[in-house]
Amino acid sequence: MTRTAAMLLALAACAPAVAEPLQPYEIVGDAIPAPLTQTPGDAARGRAIVVNRRVGLCLLCHSGPFPEEKLQGDLAPDLAGTGSRWSVGQLRLRLVEPRRLNPESIMPAYYRVDGLDRVAPAFRGKPIFSAQQIEDVVAFLATLKD
Amino acid sequence: MTSVVICFLISTSFAAEIPQDERRSGTAFMTRETQAMQEDDRANPGMLAVLDGEALWKDAPPGAKACAGCHGEAATSMKGVAARYPTFDEARGRPIDLEQRINLCRTEHQHAPAFTWETRELNAITAYVANQSRGMPITAGTDERSRPFVEAGRALFNKRQGQLDLSCAQCHDDNWGKRLAGSVIPQAHPTGYPEYRLEWQSTGSLQRRLRSCVFGVRAEPLGYGAPEQVDLELYLMWRARGMPLETPAVRP
Numbered sequence: 001m002t003r004t005a006a007m008l009l010a011l012a013a014c015a016p017a018v019a020e021p022l023q024p025y026e027i028v029g030d031a032i033p034a035p036l037t038q039t040p041g042d043a044a045r046g047r048a049i050v051v052n053r054r055v056g057l058c059l060l061c062h063s064g065p066f067p068e069e070k071l072q073g074d075l076a077p078d079l080a081g082t083g084s085r086w087s088v089g090q091l092r093l094r095l096v097e098p099r100r101l102n103p104e105s106i107m108p109a110y111y112r113v114d115g116l117d118r119v120a121p122a123f124r125g126k127p128i129f130s131a132q133q134i135e136d137v138v139a140f141l142a143t144l145k146d
Numbered sequence: 147m148t149s150v151v152i153c154f155l156i157s158t159s160f161a162a163e164i165p166q167d168e169r170r171s172g173t174a175f176m177t178r179e180t181q182a183m184q185e186d187d188r189a190n191p192g193m194l195a196v197l198d199g200e201a202l203w204k205d206a207p208p209g210a211k212a213c214a215g216c217h218g219e220a221a222t223s224m225k226g227v228a229a230r231y232p233t234f235d236e237a238r239g240r241p242i243d244l245e246q247r248i249n250l251c252r253t254e255h256q257h258a259p260a261f262t263w264e265t266r267e268l269n270a271i272t273a274y275v276a277n278q279s280r281g282m283p284i285t286a287g288t289d290e291r292s293r294p295f296v297e298a299g300r301a302l303f304n305k306r307q308g309q310l311d312l313s314c315a316q317c318h319d320d321n322w323g324k325r326l327a328g329s330v331i332p333q334a335h336p337t338g339y340p341e342y343r344l345e346w347q348s349t350g351s352l353q354r355r356l357r358s359c360v361f362g363v364r365a366e367p368l369g370y371g372a373p374e375q376v377d378l379e380l381y382l383m384w385r386a387r388g389m390p391l392e393t394p395a396v397r398p
Contacts, residue, residue, distance in 0.1 A: 053327065057310075060327045071328030075321050099311075106321070108310040116311055118365045123309040 022113065023131045030101055031089030036111070036131035046140025049133055050079070056137065057128070061106070065144065075106065081146035091138045095129070110134060163385070164319055164333055171389060172332040172397055175323070180344070184396035192273060192342035192394025195266075195349040199274025202267060207258035213271075216255070220278050228276035229284050229391055232380040234291040241287075241295050241380050245272050245351060246371060263370035269349050273340040276393035284337065284391060287384030299381025302374055308365030314378075329398070335386035336379065338395020349394060352379055 023036045035041070049056040051066050058064070063072035064079030086094065093100065098107040110129040129137065173181060183189045203220055206212035217223040232241040235250075242250070248271055249260040261268035287296045303314045317326070318334035325331070339352040346354075353375055357367040368375040 071325075073327050074325045075331075106312060106316045108312065116307075116309060117305065118307040119309050120361070120364050120366045123364045126309070128309060 020130070022111065022127060025092075025096065027093060027097075027100070028089070030093060031087060032092040032096060033089040035135055036092070036096075037135050039132060039135070041132075041135035041137070041139030043136070043140040043143050046136035046138070049129075049137050050140060055133075057108075079141065079144055081144060083142040083144040084146040086141075088138055088142050091141050092134065095134055095137060162319060164322070166388070169335060169386070169389060170333055171335055171337045171392065171395075173338075173392065173395065175330045175332045176396075176398060180396055180398060184338075184392070190342065190394060190396055192338075192340070192349050192396060195270045195273040195340060195342070196277045196394055197274075198266065198270035199272070199277075202271045203274055207252070207256050210256040210258060213251070220275065224275045224278035226279050226282050228279040228393065229282045230286055232286055232292075232295075232376050232383065234289065234295075240373060241292055241376055243353075243376050243379050244275060245353075246376070248272060248275065264351060264354055269340045269351060272351070273349060273394050276340065276391065279391045280393055281390050283388045284383055284386050286387070287380050288387055292380060292384075295377050296381050296384045298374070299377035299379070299384075302378050303381055308360070308363035310363040312363045314359065334382060335389055336382045337386055337389050338392035338397070340393065341395035341397055343397045345398065352382070 025032045025036055026034065050058045050064070051069050053059060058079070059066070059069055059072045061073040061075040062077065062079050063074060066072070082091065094107075096111040097109045098105045099109060108128060111127045111131065111134050113125050113127055173184060176184075183191075187193050200220075203213045206215060214220070228244055231244040231247065233247075234240070235242045235247075245261075245263070245268055248268070252258045253260050261271070286292070306313045306316075314334065317331050322331050322333045336352045336355075339355070340349050341355075342349045343355075353370050356375060356378060357370075360367045368378075
């Protein structure tokens with residue numbers, strides 16, 4: 001299978017997050033200060049999500065400090081130093097609803113189910129990440145210090 | 147004032163179209179090896195479809211004339227035809243693509259069953275017809291009657307869709323040349339369909355390609371032959387107007 005096919009499958013074929021009501025969250029300034037879950041985010045799990053092209057999708061657009069990962073994207077900023085540039089709450093909002101900060105961003109909202117058009121049946125009503133996956137990825141990105 | 151603000155928001159939410167002199171065929175984004183494969187008819191796997199199509203052109207369905215029986219030599223009668231498709235069809239009051247035209251010819255004139263979308267036969271006969279226009283500039287969508295359908299296709303191209311909430315334009319107008327994972331994003335000019343894709347290991351249609359991009363953003367793919375899908379084909383061909391047809395193209 002070629003890279004394009006692998007990429008398209010990676011975009012589309014991953015097991016969607018389980019359909020469950022979204023956790024409410026409060027935006028304060030440019031951040032969501034409070035975690036979405038009781039269970040704290042796990043940075044090791046978060047790293048596994050980020051590098052998994054069928055779950056995180058991150059490396060399709062971003063590159064980052066993942067020397068073992070070939071074929072990283074260059075559509076979006078390098079993830080290195082993310083934890084130095086943003087607080088945990090800022091990272092959370094940037095994953096949950098990035099277009100609230102930049103309406104022109106190509107980054108999808110990872111924790112949103114409304115305002116979307118023509119979603120494929122397998123993904124309808126489901127966010128890209130579960131609340132726990134958001135917390136795990138936030139915990140990992142916070143470790144990426146310059 | 148409000149309407150001014152809204153207009154401004156709408157206009158800025160649309161991606162800027164690629165200036166005409168910056169347009170490049172997908173061929174330009176390929177490796178030298180893949181370019182060489184496309185350029186050499188003896189190495190281009192899409193030529194197998196063209197040869198299959200030539201046989202179909204001469205092959206009469208039971209009790210009917212072959213394509214050649216009415217149209218004669220395709221090299222003459224079909225020259226330039228594919229460059230005009232999708233084209234406005236008087237009877238249907240809307241544009242139809244080349245596959246649809248071929249199938250209408252089959253059902254209305256040859257009284258034969260339509261070829262199913264994406265079958266070897268339909269891709270082959272389409273590739274053969276389109277190959278007769280290789281090197282000719284695309285003119286589809288430049289007539290007045292096609293205009294509203296070009297605009298409908300443009301709206302679809304610019305519309306965010308799917309769980310990933312991405313439009314075609316956000317990749318192919320705004321970010322062409324960059325890499326989505328390992329793959330260079332091309333400008334999405336449909337200059338060589340039906341084309342041989344290495345990822346498919348077969349020759350396939352533009353509609354198949356559109357459906358896989360839509361699948362990739364986790365949106366519901368449009369059905370083969372759906373009017374919206376043909377509008378999108380038409381817009382893309384109009385967007386590539388003046389660029390030479392390359393059928394059968396080879397793509398990664």
